Amino acid sequence: MFQHYFPQKLSRLENVLPPKEYRFRALELTPLENIKAVILGQDPYHGEGEANGLAFSVNKDIKIPPSLRNIYKELNSDLGLEIPTHGDLTSWAQEGVLLLNSILTVEKDKPASHRDIGWQQYTDSLISQISNEKEHVVFILWGKYAQSKIPLINQDKHLIIASTHPSPFSANKGFLGSKPFSKCNKWLKEKNIPQIDWRIY
Secondary structure, eight states: OOOOOOOGGGGGOOSEESOGGGTTHHHHHSOGGGOSEEEEESSOOOSTTTBOSSTTOBOTTSOOOHHHHHHHHHHHHHHOOOOOSSOOOHHHHHTTEEEEESSOOEETTBTTTTTTSSHHHHHHHHHHHHHHHOSSOEEEEESHHHHTTGGGSOTTTSEEEEEOOSSTTTGGGTTTTOOHHHHHHHHHHHTTOOOOOOOOO
16 A cells, blocks of 8 residues: 655645645556556646646646657557547556656646655655565656666566657657567566556547
């Protein structure tokens, strides 16, 4: 079980996204016992109505962000799945993919504004907990920031799939063509773990 944590500074901040009911949504939709894979993001989207508590995900009525569009391109190239028409990744979370941002809140219209209020210590402890208490989890780490968490992961029992970030600035430098979804499922199959249904509903 994951324990919730609230940085003390958070109660004094205004215009905080996502809304309170979404801040621990990733942990609620994908509890420890259900985790098959972890996709690690940095911090939530900072536009009004965008962040929904899942890394890289937005609500269905929000325009699909550029990084997620590239994730969908790779999903199509890797598995032949139809490119989704919305950006809500809830179905992945329900399949056992923990979509965890390292920083769980942000100030509206100010990216990375909560990087110094204490969230990283909490989410680092969650990554360590997953590594210590689970067996055979796939950690999908896109970009240098996510890969900075590799020392928290026991590579003797877990798989790390790393590439550049799906951002338009770096997607063509190693993300596109990296086949993270098929690599993840191949490894789960080898460990006799049910594979992830990567379709978006």
